[in-house]
Each structure stands twice: as C-alpha cells, then as structure tokens.
Amino acid sequence: MDHRHVMRALSGLLVVLFVAMTSSTVVSVALPQIVGSLQGSQSQYTWVVTAMLLTSTASTPIWGRLADLFSKKLLLQIAIGIFVVASLGCGFAQDTGQLIAFRAVQGLGMGALQTLVQVIIGAMISPKERGRYNGYLGGVMAVATVGGPLLGGAIADVSWLGWRWCFFIAVPFTLPAMVMLARTLHLAEKRRPDVRIDYAGASLIAAGVSLLLLWVTFVDSDFAWISWQTGTMLGGSLVLLAAAVVVEARVAQPIVPLHTVRRRDPALAILASLAVGMAMFGGAVFLGQYFQIGRGHTPTEAGLLTIPMMLGVLLSSSISGRMVSRSGHVKPYIVTGTVVLTLGFTVLATIDHRTSLVVVGLGMFAVGTGVGMSMQNLVLVVQNTVPLSELGAASGAITFFRSLGGTVGVSVLGAVLANQVATDIADGLARLGIDAGGGTGGGATLDLAGMPPAVREVVRTAYGEATGHIFLVSTAIAVVSVIAASFLTPVKLRDSVDLEPSATSGESAEAVKAG
Incomplete structure (x- = not known):
C-alpha cells in the first residue's frame, strides 16, 4: 500500500486503538467517584481495573495467533463489536459486581484491538518504515493512556453527563471507525486450508x-x-x-511459537516490555487516586495534573519514531527510554501529600518520555525478527507480556497501597481516639464526602504518603527494563515487509547487523 492508502486505513485503525486504550484509563480519575457512587470498596476499586487487564492479557496471544490464520479485517470487526457491547454494559451497571463483570468482557475486545491494530500495520508496512507510523501509534497510545484520565475527570464533573458516560463515550467514536475501516482497509489475505486452532x-x-x-x-x-x-x-x-x-x-500451529520467543532479542524485548508495562500501568493507575484523595483535587483537576506525562509520551514517541525510521537503529532509543523511565519513577518515589506539584509534574514527564521512547520500539524489535506468517503471534506475544506486566503491576501495587493505607489510617484514627474496628482495610468505603472532616484528613494523608511507596516499587521494576534493553543486539531494521525467502527458520530472527 502506498502512503496515501496507508494513511486512510491508519486513520480508522488509530481511532479504534485510541478508544480501546482510552477505555482502560478514562475511568482511572473517575474511579473514586464511580466506586463511591456504587458503594464499592478499595478492593473492588482495584478489581475494576484488574478485571479488564486480566481478560485482555489472557486473550492477547490467542487473538495474535488467530490473526495469522484468519482474516485480520474480519477479526478486527468482531473485536469492535465485542468492545461496543461491553462498553454499553459497563455504562448501565447498577453495582460494582456488574461493572467488574462487563469490564472483563470489555477486556476481551481491548486485547484484540491492541493486538490486531499492530498486526495489521505490520502487514502493510516494512519494519524500517514502520518506525514513522509507530510514532503516530505511540502518540495515540500515549494520549489515550495518559489523556484518558483528563477526559474521564471532565465527564465525571459534568452533572448532566455523570460517570456513566465514561463508558458510553466509546460508542459514537467506535462505530464510525468501523464503517471507515470497512471501506479503506484492504489486505491481501491468504486462505489457509490447513488452519488448526x-x-x-x-x-x-x-x-x-x-x-x-x-x-x-x-x-x-x-x-x-x-x-x-x-x-x-x-x-x-x-x-x-x-x-x-x-x-x-x-x-x-501453536498460539505462541516458542522458537520465536526463545531467541535472544525477542526474549529480551519481551522481558523489557513486561517491566515497562508493570511500572507504567501499575504506577499511572493510582495517580488519579493520589491527586483526588491524597491532594483533594476534583476529577477534572486530577486529569489536568496528568498532562505532563501525556506530553512526555506524545513528544518522545513521535520524535523517536521518526528518528528510528531515518536511521534504522532502534536500541539506543530503547535504552535511553528505559533509563529516563527509571529516573522518573525515582522522583515520584519521593512524593507525599505535601510534595510540590512541580516536582510531581517533572517526575511524570520523565516517566512519560521513557514510555514513549521504549514501548513501541520494543514491539519493533520483535516484529523485525519474524516472517510475515508469524507476525500476529509475535506481536501478540509481546503485547501479552506487556499487558501481563501491567496487570501484575496494578494488582501488586494495589495490594501494597491498600495495606499501607489501612495501616496509616488505623494509626491516624488511633491518635484521634477512634477505634478503626477493622473497617479501614480493603473493604473500606472510598466515599470521602460521608466522612467527618478529621477522619477525611487522616485518609488524605494516608493516601498521599502511601503513593510514594508504590512508586518506589515501580522504580525497582523499571531497573529490570534497563538491564534487559542494554543486552539487546544492535541491529538495523529491514526494509521489506516480509523476511527474505532465502532466510532459514533458524536465521529468521536475526536482523541485519549494523556493523
């Protein structure tokens, strides 16, 4: 496909990806209001995020492999349908149990869309040229991941909309994108009579x-x-x-071809993606809670305060993507990105409920810059090593491990936060002469409006102090991504969509050496 046709199809793909990625973050700032409105607990707060990530993660490699065996366009349309239905279910949920259940179904569609969009782009564009288009892809993922909270906060603060529109908002964007893709996306699909699932x-x-x-x-x-x-x-x-x-x-015909993920560069890229996903998703999910509960800001204000992270990802992904396409070298940008990511989390590990917002903003900008330089470029490393026939499985594998890292990160950091908050609240209430009575742990309500002023201040202080602890854990995780990235082989990205026919299966993973 030439540039004009690629851009027409890419516009629809990016809209779908943006909506899918936004769905995972648009609720992060609104979650305190959502869970409070539904009379949920801190444990359920984490589960609203974890349920979607869990099903998205578990299904990602399956969607990737199906893309190698069946029509990519048809699979994409099915995924959009699942996502739209689940989004409507989330919006109409009457309690946290229903919301968590529909979020799990929504995760199936999200996992498919994340994987299929990257697979389809890989089927249209060579790895070297893909760097430029991955800049658009990374920018969209960045704006969705970090800009979603801003949108969610704004929606939650508008009385005539309310938090339910955090889920309904996906529908009017997704359906037109589906129509657009039906008209502009044309792939040369090969029929596989020997398909076995x-x-x-x-x-x-x-x-x-x-x-x-x-x-x-x-x-x-x-x-x-x-x-x-x-x-x-x-x-x-x-x-x-x-x-x-x-x-x-x-x-x-395995779901995850082991000969692909066993090779050095794909294995290292997957390990780095696992760490980046764990640190990024795990840390970013709780920023909205920190700004609202720990600092006392409204949902809209909390969303605006995440802009430094969004800018960091948007700028770094766009610039690094173009530079990768120009030079064909990807390792320097990945290593630099993971180092900057680690430094950003190191800054955020020092915050509490009194930390200057300038310091918090600088830490978030560094985290966003690191994510933008590393996340999509790690996908390129894996895609550069496989033939077109295995592109879906390879893309699904790295997306799977990144999502797995994010899910584990949210769960682990959520558990750390809940336990630390429970301890700090119990100590704070004890100083006030109030018996916590075991009600401050994971089952404690997040409805601050119903608390006495003195108790509300104890809760705010506890959340502000505990947030620094989870970013300290994120820093340690990010160090793993630096180590993995440093051992990647310096390679030059290939110019062709598929590997050369002369390449043997044992050599198919080896990119052209730079020197």
Whole structure:
C-alpha cells in the first residue's frame, strides 16, 4: 500500500486503538467517584481495573495467533463489536459486581484491538518504515493512556453527563471507525486450508495466567503468602503454564511459537516490555487516586495534573519514531527510554501529600518520555525478527507480556497501597481516639464526602504518603527494563515487509547487523 492508502486505513485503525486504550484509563480519575457512587470498596476499586487487564492479557496471544490464520479485517470487526457491547454494559451497571463483570468482557475486545491494530500495520508496512507510523501509534497510545484520565475527570464533573458516560463515550467514536475501516482497509489475505486452532494451548495459557493474576490480587489481603491458598493457586498456575509450554512445543500451529520467543532479542524485548508495562500501568493507575484523595483535587483537576506525562509520551514517541525510521537503529532509543523511565519513577518515589506539584509534574514527564521512547520500539524489535506468517503471534506475544506486566503491576501495587493505607489510617484514627474496628482495610468505603472532616484528613494523608511507596516499587521494576534493553543486539531494521525467502527458520530472527 502506498502512503496515501496507508494513511486512510491508519486513520480508522488509530481511532479504534485510541478508544480501546482510552477505555482502560478514562475511568482511572473517575474511579473514586464511580466506586463511591456504587458503594464499592478499595478492593473492588482495584478489581475494576484488574478485571479488564486480566481478560485482555489472557486473550492477547490467542487473538495474535488467530490473526495469522484468519482474516485480520474480519477479526478486527468482531473485536469492535465485542468492545461496543461491553462498553454499553459497563455504562448501565447498577453495582460494582456488574461493572467488574462487563469490564472483563470489555477486556476481551481491548486485547484484540491492541493486538490486531499492530498486526495489521505490520502487514502493510516494512519494519524500517514502520518506525514513522509507530510514532503516530505511540502518540495515540500515549494520549489515550495518559489523556484518558483528563477526559474521564471532565465527564465525571459534568452533572448532566455523570460517570456513566465514561463508558458510553466509546460508542459514537467506535462505530464510525468501523464503517471507515470497512471501506479503506484492504489486505491481501491468504486462505489457509490447513488452519488448526490450538484450543488446548489457548485454554491452558488463559487458565494459567488468570489463576496467577487472581493469586497476585488476593495474596496478603485475603490470605497469607505462606498458606494453602497460595500453594494451590500458585502451584496450579505453574502446572497449567508448564503444560501449555509442552503443548505449544508439540503442536503444528501453536498460539505462541516458542522458537520465536526463545531467541535472544525477542526474549529480551519481551522481558523489557513486561517491566515497562508493570511500572507504567501499575504506577499511572493510582495517580488519579493520589491527586483526588491524597491532594483533594476534583476529577477534572486530577486529569489536568496528568498532562505532563501525556506530553512526555506524545513528544518522545513521535520524535523517536521518526528518528528510528531515518536511521534504522532502534536500541539506543530503547535504552535511553528505559533509563529516563527509571529516573522518573525515582522522583515520584519521593512524593507525599505535601510534595510540590512541580516536582510531581517533572517526575511524570520523565516517566512519560521513557514510555514513549521504549514501548513501541520494543514491539519493533520483535516484529523485525519474524516472517510475515508469524507476525500476529509475535506481536501478540509481546503485547501479552506487556499487558501481563501491567496487570501484575496494578494488582501488586494495589495490594501494597491498600495495606499501607489501612495501616496509616488505623494509626491516624488511633491518635484521634477512634477505634478503626477493622473497617479501614480493603473493604473500606472510598466515599470521602460521608466522612467527618478529621477522619477525611487522616485518609488524605494516608493516601498521599502511601503513593510514594508504590512508586518506589515501580522504580525497582523499571531497573529490570534497563538491564534487559542494554543486552539487546544492535541491529538495523529491514526494509521489506516480509523476511527474505532465502532466510532459514533458524536465521529468521536475526536482523541485519549494523556493523
């Protein structure tokens, strides 16, 4: 496809991706209001985010593999349909249980859209040229990830709209994009009469990852680290994932081709993406809560305060994408991005409820810059190593691990935050001569409006202090991405959409050496 046709199709793809990515962040600033309105708890607060990430993560490699076997355009249309229906269900939810359930279904559509958009772009454009278009892709993902809270806060603060429109807003954008794609997206699809779906592998991967994420969510809050529940859930997850590896190694058309993810550069890129996803999603989800509960800002103000992170991602992804396409070299930008990401989290690890907003803004800008330089370029590293026939599975694999990192990050940091907040609130209430009575933990209400002023101040202080602790954890995680990125092979991105026919399967992962 020439540039004009690529841009026409890309416009629809970017709208769909923007709406899907926004759906995961648009509620982050509005969540205190949403959960308070539905009389939910801190545990349920985390689950509204985790449920979507869990199903998105578990289904991502499956969608990626299906894209190698069936029509990418048809799969994209099915994913849009799932996403729209689930978004309507979330908007009409009457309690937190219903909201969490529909968010889980919404995650299926989100996981598909994230993967399929990247696969389709990879099927249209060569890796070297893809850097320029990935700048647009990274910019959209950045604005959606960080700008979503601003949109959500604005919607939640408008009385005649209300928080339910945080979910309804996706529909009027997604349906026109679906029509646009039906007219502009034309791919040369190859019919595969030998298609076989690896149902066993898909089921084992989904079950193993889901069980692992459930354990991460509940451990240390509902049961101890050393307990029969831990042994059952963690042991069961390891057994299921080990069985999945055995199945994937034996079937002819695996969901996750092991020969792809075993190679050095894809393995390192996946490890770095896992860490970036864990640090980015895990940290960013709780910023809205920090600004509202810890600092006393409105949802709209909290959204505006996240602009430095959005600017960092938008600028760095656009600039680094063009520079990668111009030079063909990607490693320097990934290493620099992960270092800047780590420095940003180091700054945020020092914050409390009295920290200057200038310092908080500088930390967020650094985090956004690091994410923009590393996230999409890590996808390029993997896509550059595989033939077109495995593009979907490879893209699905790295998106899967990034989403897995994000889900684990939200769960782990949410547990750390909840436990720290529970302890700090109990201590603060004790100083006021009030017996906490066990009501300040994960089941405590987030409806601050119904609290006495003295108790409200204790809660604000607790959330402000605890937020710095979770960013300290994020800093340690980000260091892993720096180490993984530093060991990537310096390569030059190829100019062709597919690998050269002469490349053997053992060489297909090796990009052209720069020197």
